Amino acid sequence: MLRAPGDFAEWRGAARGLLAGGVPPEEVSWRGSEEGASLFGEEAVPASTGAVSLPRELLEMAERVICHRDAEVPSRLYRIIWRAARDRQLLARTTDDDVVWLRGADKAIRRDVHKMHAFVRFRRLGEDAAGRESFAAWFEPSHHILRLTAPFFQRRFTGMDWAIITPDARAIWHDEKLAYGPGGTRDEVPESDVVEDQWRTYYSAIFNPARVKIDAMRAEMPKKYWKNLPEAQDIAPLLAGAEARVERMREAAVSMANPLTDKWRTRVPDELALDDDEKTLDDIARAVDRCTRCPLYCNATQGVAGEGPKSAKIMLVGEQPGDQEDLQGRPFVGPAGQVLNEALAEAGLDRRRLFLTNAVKHFKFEPRGKRRLHQNPTTGEIDICRWWLEKERALVQPELIITLGASALRGVTGKSASIKSMRGTVHELEGGSKLIATIHPSFLLRLPDRERAAKEREMFVADLALARKLAA
Structure with a gap:
């Protein structure tokens, strides 16, 4: 009688004693404790009198297969090791019924383990x-x-x-x-928590309706797991709206700039993009889109200038536009922007009253198939683009600047410094503005450790809340 289903150590101890005692499989009845005692009582397992030699591969498979829910597993496993002790080449006989069953059961267990790790x-x-x-x-x-x-x-x-x-x-x-x-x-177990809500936001943002393959999705994430996955509650509405979202993507693509067209060959000369005629934020936005001061303009869809009221007391400076920002021409509208919106709301800040911009105005990326993978701008690219950031600061004249990430910090101060060395302190800038340095919201999306991600998010919201208090 096995007291704990799936306990390899218990089954191995019994099997080893039976093998050593020469007890053939047909003379052993295996049962679980939930089945009750045998009608004929139980005999003690013979004590092991010596080592039993078995292939290592078989023992490793047995340790997994004993976890199978089939009630016949202990019995079938014992029959296999009984045979393997007398036939060292048993596992090589791929058409043998016992071997076929063993490998099939092992595959089922390994798949179940993989799904548990994932879900x-x-x-x-x-x-x-x-x-x-x-x-x-x-x-x-x-x-x-x-x-x-x-x-x-x-x-x-x-x-x-x-x-x-x-x-x-x-x-x-x-x-x-x-x-x-x-x-x-x-x-x-609780229904949800803050980290799950953040994960659902990110999952919805990266859900690509144009690449939905229901059969492939269910093969990798069987529906039996959906009820316990936080993102699963979003799958049905995302699938329901997939066709409409694809159509909107097609319509939007008609007016999107194509980096492979002749648009970039008709850019105005550098000298025309460096004048001081920009008197309004709209002037800066148009000039940014014509900027050719560094090579980043060559592959980007468009330049992305800052957005927000000229009277904003707080300016948020990020690193550079991402994929979605490059396509839409607006800052912080992609996955990182959604994380930022949630953090701003939690900190009591209204995005509509803030001025949001980036240290670099064009999207820097590396083509990878049909995808565009983000690349960090160099210090040279950041320094060249300070021309536009300084113009935005001069027009908005914010009382407080929040830098999101190290690139933004260099764009504002002109110097390289770590976030760790600057964070937690309010700094005075030339011209009277104050500076608060914190992380970029995309950093939270890249953290695999949930515990650390939750703590970093709390610190991020605290930095934004401090800015709100100072501006008030």
């Missing part, structure tokens, strides 16, 4: 007096794989306490110790 979603429970956060996740695997997968999460999320709860068992990482307990229910 577990932790929700924040809180933190203790020492500031250590705790999280919980609910997951419904197809097989008894919790003991196989828990070490993966232990290595990945060592810095926080967590529990993964399944219907059959639970794994708990607490005080640097991994323990297992009984199964539970979905009600033990």
Whole structure:
């Protein structure tokens, strides 16, 4: 009788004793504790009297396959190792029924493990007096794989306490110790948290309706997992609106500038783009689009000048336009812009009353197939583009400037400095403006560690809240 389903150590101990005692498979009945005692009682497993030699590959597969939910697995596995102890080439016999079954079961377990690694979603429970956060996740695997997968999460999320709860068992990482307990229910885990809301925003932003392939999506993310994934609730409306979004993309593409046309060969000469005739923000926007001072204009769709009221007390300076900003001609309208909008709202700032711009006015990227991958601007490109940033500052005359990232910090100050060295302090700028340095919102989107991402986001919102207080 096996007391814990999927416990390889328990099954291996029994199987080793049976093999050593020469007990053939047909004389062994395997059952789980939930099935109750055998009608004929139980005999003690013979004590192991010596080592049993088996192929390493077989033992590794057995450790996974024992987690299969099929009740016949312990019995079939014992029959296979009984045969393998007498036939070292058994696994090479690819048409053998037992081998075909073993490899099929192993594939099912490995796939289930992969899906658990991909689709577990932790929700924040809180933190203790020492500031250590705790999280919980609910997951419904197809097989008894919790003991196989828990070490993966232990290595990945060592810095926080967590529990993964399944219907059959639970794994708990607490005080640097991994323990297992009984199964539970979905009600033990919160419905959502702040990090999930941020993830859903990002998921919606990168959802490409023109590339939706339902069958491929379901193959990689079977529908059985959808109910426990935060982004899943958005999939149906995103799919429902996919056709309309594709049509809007087609309509918008008609008026979008094409970097492969002759537009760039008809740019005005450099000297005409460097005059001082720009008296309004609209003048600057038109001049920025004609700027040829550095090579970035050659491949960008258009120049992207600042946006906001001339009377704005606060100016936010980012690095450069991204893919969406380059296409729409407006700053902070892509995924990073959505993160910024949420943080501004949480900090009590109204975007409509702010002036948003970038240190560099053209999108710098590296073509990768049909995609355009962001590249950081060089210090030379930032310094050349200060011409336009200074003009915007002169017209808006903000009381406070918030720099988002190191490139923006150099664009405003003309000097390279780390965010860490400048953050947390209000600096005085020439001309009377104040400066607050913080991270760029795209930094939050790139963090794989949820714990760190949540903390960085709190600090980012705090920086924006400080700016609001100073401007008030």
